């Protein structure tokens with residue numbers, strides 16, 4: 025029992041969250057927003073640098089400076105950082121950090137009084153790091169797929185087809201466009217491994233969860249795929265940091281942090297993972313069939329799978345779970361709140377009236393359907409925005425409301441079928457999860473209980489839980505993941521909605537009609 029720190033190095037901020045496993049409470053949560061503190065120094069906007077032609081980068085030195093500021097803030101809050109037994113973390117996925125050959129030595133010699141920014145300024149072979157928002161690598165995606173024997177071969181081997189934001193295409197582009205910079209690069213890591221390396225004062229490997237977001241890791245062996253590396257860039261096997269299990273200790277915290285912030289000298293550091301794999305843990309999804317749905321601007325579905333099943337249509341990303349035993353699927357439906365708000369506003373409703381419209385209309389909406397593509401859609405792939413109405417009167421506000429929510433729920437069921445997972449429970453988070461009537465539709469369509477979740481920061485919480493699990497295991501007292509997650513990742517009391525069997529039966533029939541309608545308007 026003790027205290028554990030989870031860090032989340034995300035696009036716009038760095039968060040630290042401390043859990044107390046004795047009390048089962050979140051003790052402290054602190055964030056450093058990059059724009060607030062570093063806009064002037066690094067020129068970032070919303071945490072990133074727009075470099076034109078779809079290139080979106082950020083500054084790894086800024087993330088290091090933010091780490092100093094975060095610990096200073098945590099210390100200033102009066103917390104005793106000396107009680108923290110272990111630290112793990114989460115990083116925005118896919119971003120790559122390029123270090124020169126001085127990096128290992130500089131990390132090992134980190135000491136005060138100078139801050140990280142001054143000590144680390146010389147370790148980069150590329151001063152900026154492309155991040156997940158970068159869309160500039162379409163050519164490299166096609167080349168990488170061709171280089172391993174085709175799109176299907178890459179999918180089978182790594183769990184994903186090539187995506188522009190994934191690390192492999194990004195590395196290839198750098199090697200092509202700046203061969204000298206690539207030549208000066210001794211080590212390539214991810215945002216996750218870079219942040220862990222600062223803490224440990226040594227180069228820390230990549231974990232399989234974040235390794236799966238590169239297009240370079242064999243999802244079956246959870247090691248770099250020699251075939252993918254060869255197709256990506258020259259000598260890559262000598263530059264990429266190795267892959268290690270997420271719960272293998274990376275060493276003790278660097279003396280720099282011990283003397284500066286009062287951490288214990290034996291505070292352990294664990295490899296960081298990606299933010300989505302960490303969120304899987306932070307949402308308590310540690311058994312196959314557990315699914316979470318975040319209802320935000322876009323709706324994102326996370327699922328825990330027992331096998332690395334893949335979507336032949338490219339309808340989701342597949343990552344290894346940092347629990348070491350499972351896999352995660354991530355599916356993004358772009359028209360989330362975007363579509364709900366469009367219908368709400370078109371009919372001059374507020375959220376109360378929106379819920380009331382759902383309450384007053386019957387499941388199945390008397391056969392009226394909507395394809396809610398208010399913006400181009402990611403899943404299913406729809407290139408151009410355009411709302412489709414089928415037996416739906418656009419002036420009937422109540423039917424429109426039901427149609428948009430039923431469409432979202434049916435689509436989430438149809439497009440998660442590839443996971444081959446029977447959904448046993450659905451945890452719903454995000455703004456729209458406050459609306460009970462919306463959750464009722466999801467419970468009825470999926471035919472399973474829906475629980476409401478309120479998460480401070482699922483990625484940082486997942487990281488803190490990983491630190492706890494790893495520390496117990498390394499101390500010879502392993503605890504099952506279910507018991508690690510349970511005290512912290514739990515539904516809001518009284519929030520569970522059970523499906524109504526009669527409504528579920530209606531949707532069992534309606535789903536095929538929706539599928540047909542969707543097929544006739546997509547791909």
Ligand code: XUL
Pocket residue numbers: 035115116117118156189237298299300341
């Ligand atoms: C996932 C993705 C983003 C980043 C940043 O594939 O690109 O969710 O992880 O959060």
